[in-house]
Amino acid sequence: MSLTLADARIATPEGVHDGWLTIEDGRITHVGHGPAPRTGHSLAGRLVVPGFVDIHNHGGAGGSFPTGEQDKARDAVALHERHGTTTMVASLVTGSVEDIASATSSLADLCDDGILAGIHFEGPYISKARCGAHDPKLLRRPDPGEFGELVKAGRGHVRMLTIAAELPGALDTIRTAAADGVIAALGHSDATYEQTIAGIDAGARVATHLYNALPPLGHRTPGPIAALLEDERVTIELINDGVHVHPAMLRLAYTVAGPERTVLITDAMAATGMGDGTYVLGSMEVSVKNGVARLVEGGSIAGSTLTMDVAFRRAVQQVGLSLAEAVEVSSLTPARVLGLDDTIGSIAVGKAADLVVMNDSLEVAGVMRRGAWITEP
Template identity: 80%
Template sequence: MSITLADARVVTPEGVHEGWLTVEDGRITHVGRGTAPGPGHSLAGRYVVPGFVDIHCHGGAGGSFPNGDQDEARRIAALHARHGTTTLMASLVTASLDDLARATSALADLCEDGLLAGIHFEGPYISRARCGAHDPALLRDPSPGEFAGLLAAGRGHVRMLTIAAELPGALDTVREAAANGVIAALGHSDATYEQTLAGVDAGARVATHLYNAMPPLHHRKPGPIAALLEDERVTVELINDGVHLHPAMTRLAYDVAGPARTVLITDAMAAAGMGDGSYLLGPMKVEVTDGVARLAEGGSIAGSTLTMDVAFRRAVREAGLSMTEAAEVTALTPARVLGLDDRLGSVSVGRQADLVVLTDDLEVAGVMRHGSWITEPR
């Protein structure tokens, strides 16, 4: 099947231009400027950006990946796809090893089906002092051998592990992750500057939701934030929902790390796409009020209700990113983190036809995944 999208403002890595593109057999085969050479589907001047890639998401549509329920997982993926996320990683939270293995095995089936891009363990190897919305009773010191058992449950689909660098056994576990092709991410950590750099030297390459669940910047104790921002080996995640971060801190991280080292994530939980009310995040009870998720006990922020289209829109309106830069931090850079940037993440010839059509107000008007419309623009 071949389709031409005409009369578009096409957002490519090189910039934005008025033009057209052709999709054949699920891939982009032509990207042109000006008037399309033949009949096509007119987008009436709307933007075309690459499908969003979310590497940190716990749920949505009332469902939660940590439950390990495949029907819930499909519902979550469908919700985020309607908001432009065409590549989605399932993030788990701290739980017992048996529960983690069970959920991982169930979600691995959906990775094999192509619905999910992988599985992310956020816990149990995190700091008790910075555990946020994780159950402190279930936290554990890292163990390479124990982690290898969780990897086995994932059958090659575990893609990321969040770990606190200061914990006993952490550096060896980071090395174990890297040796098995798993992205080690530093976060939920009370580490010093030096301990954080040791984690990076051991192979960690991502900062889990920079700023959140780690010591703040201090002029005599720079801590993990300074170490992760300044090290060019590290890509930093940001939750750009207006709750987790002040826009000035988003801009600060972006100015230091740049688009090639910045990834916007949702960190969404079950309430994404839903209303206020009571929810669960793993075993933890969460109350959502005015769209903000907090633990019922203690009040810690417990994920978000964010979707990637909102993160994109805020990046342009609040953080001052250009359309090209916003596309990079919501699609190309996270695709690069996953090692998939040769297949997706940009509106480029040869890439997978994962596309989002946006209005002038940057609202989603259409979503295409693998060359088929999820939501067809009218």
């Protein structure tokens, strides 16, 4: 079956142009300029961007990935799909080894089905001093053997591990992760500048939600933020919800790292798409007020209620990125982090037809995944 989308503004890696594209068997077969050569589905001048890729997401629609409940996980994925996220990694949080393994095994089924793009362990190998919304009683010393068993539970679908570089055993665990094809991400860490560099040298390649759950920048003690920003081997995650990071600090990080090393994430939790109220993240009770999630005890920020379309829109309207830059940090760069940029992340011939149609206000008007409409414009 062939479908032509006509009368569109199309965001490709070469820029934004007026044109059309054709989709066959779930893939993009033609991308053209100007009027379409055949009758197609007119998008009336609306913008088409590649589907968003979210590499750090704990849930939504009342469902929390750390529970491992498949029906709730499907609900969360469906919610984020409607907001333009066509590729998603399910993030877990600190828990007992048994609970993490159980949730991982369950979510691996959804990875087998192509619903999820992988699993991310955010914890338990993180710093007690910077644990944020993670249960400090369940934090553990990094152990390469134990980590290897958790990876086995994922049957090849564990994609990322967040770890604090300063902990005993961390460097060996980072090396183990790299050898197993798991991306090591540094975060929830109280490391020094030098300890962070050691983690990068051991194989860490991502900064988990830069600025958050890390010591602040200091001009005499630069700490992990400076190390992660300046090292060209590292891609940085940023939560662009207006709560976690001020737009000025987002601009600062982007100025240093550029689009090739910057990834927008949601860090969304179960309350995303729901109303204010009380929710659970792992073993921790979370209160959501005015869309901001905080621990009931202590008040630490506990994930977000962000969706990727909002992060994208804020990147253009509040942070000042161009459309092309916002597309890169929302789609292509995260796809590259996952090693999937040959099939997703941009509008190009041969790639999957994962598309988001947006109006002039950069609000979602339609979403397509693998050539099938999730919401039709």
